[in-house]
Amino acid sequence: MKLFGYELPAASSLLLWGLLWEIVGQLELTFFVPALSEIFATLVEISTTKPFLKALKETGQAFALGTSSAILIGIPVGILMGINKLLDEMLLPWVNVFLSAPLTALVPVLMVLFGFGLKAIVITTALFAIWVIILNARAGVKQINPSLVEMANSFGANSWDAFSKIYFWAALPEILSGVRIGFIRAVKGVIIGQLLISIVGFGALFELYSAQFLMKHFWAVLLVLFAMAFTISEFLGMLERKVSYYAASR
Amino acid sequence: MHDKTQSPNAVEVRNVCKYYDQVEALRDMSLDIPRGGLTSMLGPSGCGKTTLLKIIAGLLPATSGEVFVNGEAVTGPGPERAFVFQDFALLPWASVMRNVAFGLELRGVAKSEREAIAEKCIADVGLNGFENSFPHQLSGGMRQRVGLARALSVDAELLLMDEPFSAVDEQTRRKFQEDLLNLVKSQNRTFLFVTHSIEEAVYVSDQIALLLPRPSRVSEIIQPSGFRDKDPDSIRRDSEYLDIVDDIWKSLRSYVE
Numbered sequence: 378m379k380l381f382g383y384e385l386p387a388a389s390s391l392l393l394w395g396l397l398w399e400i401v402g403q404l405e406l407t408f409f410v411p412a413l414s415e416i417f418a419t420l421v422e423i424s425t426t427k428p429f430l431k432a433l434k435e436t437g438q439a440f441a442l443g444t445s446s447a448i449l450i451g452i453p454v455g456i457l458m459g460i461n462k463l464l465d466e467m468l469l470p471w472v473n474v475f476l477s478a479p480l481t482a483l484v485p486v487l488m489v490l491f492g493f494g495l496k497a498i499v500i501t502t503a504l505f506a507i508w509v510i511i512l513n514a515r516a517g518v519k520q521i522n523p524s525l526v527e528m529a530n531s532f533g534a535n536s537w538d539a540f541s542k543i544y545f546w547a548a549l550p551e552i553l554s555g556v557r558i559g560f561i562r563a564v565k566g567v568i569i570g571q572l573l574i575s576i577v578g579f580g581a582l583f584e585l586y587s588a589q590f591l592m593k594h595f596w597a598v599l600l601v602l603f604a605m606a607f608t609i610s611e612f613l614g615m616l617e618r619k620v621s622y623y624a625a626s627r
Numbered sequence: 628m629h630d631k632t633q634s635p636n637a638v639e640v641r642n643v644c645k646y647y648d649q650v651e652a653l654r655d656m657s658l659d660i661p662r663g664g665l666t667s668m669l670g671p672s673g674c675g676k677t678t679l680l681k682i683i684a685g686l687l688p689a690t691s692g693e694v695f696v697n698g699e700a701v702t703g704p705g706p707e708r709a710f711v712f713q714d715f716a717l718l719p720w721a722s723v724m725r726n727v728a729f730g731l732e733l734r735g736v737a738k739s740e741r742e743a744i745a746e747k748c749i750a751d752v753g754l755n756g757f758e759n760s761f762p763h764q765l766s767g768g769m770r771q772r773v774g775l776a777r778a779l780s781v782d783a784e785l786l787l788m789d790e791p792f793s794a795v796d797e798q799t800r801r802k803f804q805e806d807l808l809n810l811v812k813s814q815n816r817t818f819l820f821v822t823h824s825i826e827e828a829v830y831v832s833d834q835i836a837l838l839l840p841r842p843s844r845v846s847e848i849i850q851p852s853g854f855r856d857k858d859p860d861s862i863r864r865d866s867e868y869l870d871i872v873d874d875i876w877k878s879l880r881s882y883v884e
Contacts, residue, residue: 527686528716531704532730532781542733546720622763623719 411593420597428582433601435578439495440567443502444560450503451510451559452552456544458511459518469515476508480566484573498570498577505566506559513555517548550617550624557613564606634698637662637785637817638683643692645678652678654842656692661834665811665818669828669875670838671882676821677713677789679838683819684710684787696785706734709783713790715774717762723749724758726773730781741780748776753806768799779814788820792827804831805859825875829868837875840882847878 379385395413402412423429458465458472484501491497521544529543545552571580579598586595638660645653653675660666668676681687683694685704694701696708704710709730717726724742725732727749731741749758752772762770771791778786792800808831811818822828828835829851837847854865862868 522714522716524712524714524716525718527681528710528712529733531684531686531708531710532733533704533706534733538733543718546718549720620720622761 408590409592411596416593416596416600419593420600423594423597424601432578432582432598436567436571436580439498439502439570439578440563442495442499443567444506444563446499447503447506447510447559447563448556451507451555452514452545455511455514455552455555456518456540456548459515459521459548460540460544465515472508472511475504476512480504481569481573484569488574493575497574498567501570501574502563502566505569506563509562510552510555510559513551513558514548517551517555518544520551521547550620553613553617553620557610557617560609560613561606564602568602634695635662636660637697638819639695639698640679640683641693641695643679643682643689643694645675645682645687646690651842653682653689654844656843656845658836658845660817660819660836662817663815664833665807665820665831666834666836667820667822667828667832668836668838669822669825670843671840671879672823673843674838674840674882675843676823676838679843680787680789680819680821684708686710706781707783708785708787709778709781711771711774711778711786711788711791713793715762715767715770715794717770717773719762722759722761723754723765723773726762727776727780730777734781744780745776748780749773751779751810752776766799767795768803771795771803784816786816786818788818790821790823793823800827807831808859825872825879826863829871829875830862835871835875837878839878849875 398410399413401410402415454468458468480501483504484497487497487500487504491500525543525547526539529539534542567578568580568583571578572584573580576584579602582598583595586592586598636659638658640656640658640660643653643656644651656675656679658679668679670676678687682689683696683701685701685708696705718729721729724745728736728741728745731744736744746758749755752775754769754772754776757765757769762773765773771794775791778788792803795803804827807818811831811833820828820831832851833855835849835851836845837849838844839846849871851867851871853867854862857865
């Protein structure tokens with residue numbers, strides 16, 4: 378970003394907004410926006426408490442399980458849909474339906490099906506992440522150079538070779554951006570799951586703090602969540618840049 | 628009937644028809660490719676030359692008719708055939724070394740062994756020192772050298788080349804054609820080459836099959852004899868070379884829109 382000819386450091390817009398937030402907070406215009414410095418102070422204060430650490434563990438666990446199942450199922454399904462026309466025609470309508478469906482409305486059904494425990498939360502998380510992962514893996518395979526597949530065939534590749542040595546790698550740039558978007562959606566999914574299914578983890582903290590109008594605490598947990606999502610997204614963005622050297626020349 | 632040891636032909640194409648949906652690409656095509664040397668299939672676009680090459684490679688099924696390679700009917704790709712692609716078909720995420728060794732990798736050859744073979748083939752096509760480069764770091768001509776090295780590495784008797792030089796610039800292409808002549812001489816293999824360039828076909832071929840479209844058929848087989856043993860530089864000034872180029876153009880001109 379450039380301002381009056383000066384190159385500003387990368388996160389300067391965040392600093393500007395942080396400053397504005399601090400001013401609004403200090404002026405005590407509304408209880409909804411406490412000063413940013415107080416939020417950070419609260420964050421430091423609660424971050425060592427038992428309920429916070431318990432919530433972090435519960436949320437982290439559900440998030441890890443949900444996203445890893447979304448990846449392990451979503452990537453192969455997406456690749457197979459890209460390869461196989463019949464499978465594609467069978468599954469594509471459903472993927473599109475669920476991609477745009479208000480999944481939150483489905484959560485009560487999931488509770489009936491899978492109970493009120495970790496299982497239902499993990500499934501909710503996975504459901505938020507998986508569809509975009511499938512669609513991106515599929516799109517990655519669709520744009521593959523047909524010569525590469527012919528080349529593998531001409532040297533006698535079997536289906537597994539073609540899948541693991543050609544299709545996966547050719548689609549990797551798209552797969553990674555699908556996973557990145559899927560992870561961000563999964564952050565939403567895990568919190569919604571924890572709010573609606575059983576009041577555990579960060580969902581429980583949000584419920585507790587907002588019900589008691591503890592806005593400093595509320596914002597502190599939100600910042601933690603934002604930092605988590607930001608870190609994951611940056612990490613995956615870095616992986617994407619690692620494969621970008623061939624993304625343009627497939 | 629098709630005895631491997633008796634057949635003087637590397638490839639025999641028998642009454643092959645090919646339809647893409649309703650569109651006829653090949654009708655009742657028959658052609659013999661002799662063993663050894665370089666045979667090119669030359670024709671205007673739409674004459675089905677690439678289709679025929681891919682049927683011989685086993686990459687496309689014929690709608691009817693049969694193809695025999697070394698007397699055996701083709702049902703799919705086989706280890707005695709290797710294909711060189713028009714657009715190179717290199718793995719963009721893999722180094723030159725892995726690309727050249729990829730055919731062997733798919734055939735289950737151990738890593739150290741296949742890299743030793745690949746290194747030799749990389750040297751054969753003049754790419755020493757580029758083993759660890761990636762395709763996007765190479766020029767078009769160098770990429771096709773990688774594609775050629777990959778086809779050489781699997782030690783196939785029959786090399787099928789689909790317009791291998793059409794995507795490289797004119798100067799690189801000339802150098803390539805000279806190198807190909809030397810390669811054909813030094814290797815005891817059969818090269819089958821598809822091209823739409825008359826000069827290229829006459830320059831590199833021991834035998835030229837002239838293909839005509841609508842319906843696609845072999846109209847003529849030309850065997851240049853006089854200049855094949857001359858050095859690469861003087862071929863282009865040889866009178867037989869120039870006459871053949873002229874004759875082919877006369878046969879083809881009415882088919883070019």
